[in-house]
Amino acid sequence: MKSKFVTLTLAVVAAFAGHAAQASDQLADKVIRGRYQAVLGDCAACHTRQDGKPFAGGEPLQTPFGVLVPPNITPDRETGIGAWSEEDFRNALKTGIGHSGKRLYPAMPYPAYTKMPDGDIADLWAYMQTLEPVHNPVEANQLPFPLNIRTLMAAWNGINFTPEPFRPDPNQSDEWNRGAYLVQGPGHCGTCHSPKTLLGADKTSEALQGASLQGWYAPAITGDTVHGIGGWSEDELVQYLKTGTNGHTIASGPMAEAIEASTSQMKDADLKAIAVYLKSVPPTGGAMPQPISADDAQMKTGAAIYHATCSACHGMDGKGAGQLFPGLADNAILRQPSIETPARLVLAGGQAVHTGAMQTTPAMPSLAWRLDDDQVAAVLTYVRNSFGNAAPRVSAGDVASVRKSLRDQ
Helix, strand or coil: CCHHHHHHHHHHHHHHHHHHHHHHHHHHHHHHHHHHHHHCCCHHHHHHHCCCCCECCCCCEEEEEEEEEECCCCCCCCCCCCCHHHHHHHHHHCECHHHHHHHCCCCHHHHHCCCHHHHHHHHHHHHCCCCCCCCCCCCEECCCCCCCCHHHHHHHHHHHCCCCCCCCCCCCCCCHHHHHHHHHHCCCCCCHHCECCCCCCCHHHEEEEEEEEECCCEECCCCCCCCCCCCCHHHHHHHHHHEECCCCCCCCCHHHHHHHHHHHHCCCHEEHHHHHHHHHCCCCCCCCCCCCCCCCCCHHHHHHCCCCCCCCCCCCCCCCCCCCCCCCCCCCCCCCCCCHHHHHHHHHHHHCCCCCCCCCCCCCCCCCCCCHHHHHHHHHHHHCCCCCCCCCCCCCCHHHHHHHHHHCC
16 A cells, blocks of 8 residues: 555656646746847847846937937846736737836837737746846936826827737738738837838838938838849848848948847848848839039049048949948948938948857948048048949038037937
């Protein structure tokens, strides 16, 4: 009898241990999936300061309405989301209403995250619970009165936001639909790359056609060959998202952060799906204008500056040097309607993004000390109308505005 009892006890213990091991394995899988959801959602780029702990609060965001600071989203109970429930977390991502009914601002892109299925959000929540709790108070809302009144977001949501899941297009392939989901949903590409209404909502009729962002210009990423990425192959787009460079351009500014924290860590299949979808977004811009004549006085000045200052890296023919110095020839980024990004790079310089696949990070030196506004305008006008490019001329006033914004930062 005693032998049977011992045998039964051992069987119960073994069964319990087996269930516990299975539950542990399932939780581990859930956390691993959740970490990838954080990669897809680009959470770290916003919620981590350059000198701070992961997810403990990010760099201030300069919006047209004032300053917002991405908050601490570690499991710290006092300063993070440790007091939140999983339902609070899901509601924040899908409705823009977080713990205790606090309304969020759409700088936290819940209008895109609302497309995420509950299962993916549950995985993300499981991952967030494994983060190191960091006690770091963050004053997220630094908007001026009356915009700092969060209840006003109820009216904003009523006008601009309808929670709804992603709906696949039955006429498209699984790969295309996966790319559409990633771009429209967790990747929230339109948050940066789509023009905004006066209320700060995405202009859905002009989705992904380019927009100003914190002193940079997020370029068009549609299939447009003049202003978008229509001239890139799918492989070149995948390479850019994976490494931060592809010969056409080198990522800088907010896009460098997105590549380092997000797209460089995505699965190749997901990057390919994004490329397939973006290449299919129809162009809406017009044809390329006629370039400004090389005999134009500003063009002659710009040519002289380019040959003396820029050609050593970018080449006399504007074709650059592979992955080290981007080509300027037939470059849609130079042809954007805004000159914010190229003017900023000439004035302030820039450093290429560091990724696992591209660890060499070439730099663009600042030329603000040696080129005045007229000279910068001339060289930008030259490169925007040479090497197969054509775009409106740049004025000294345009450059002066960018120079002032850099001083004010």
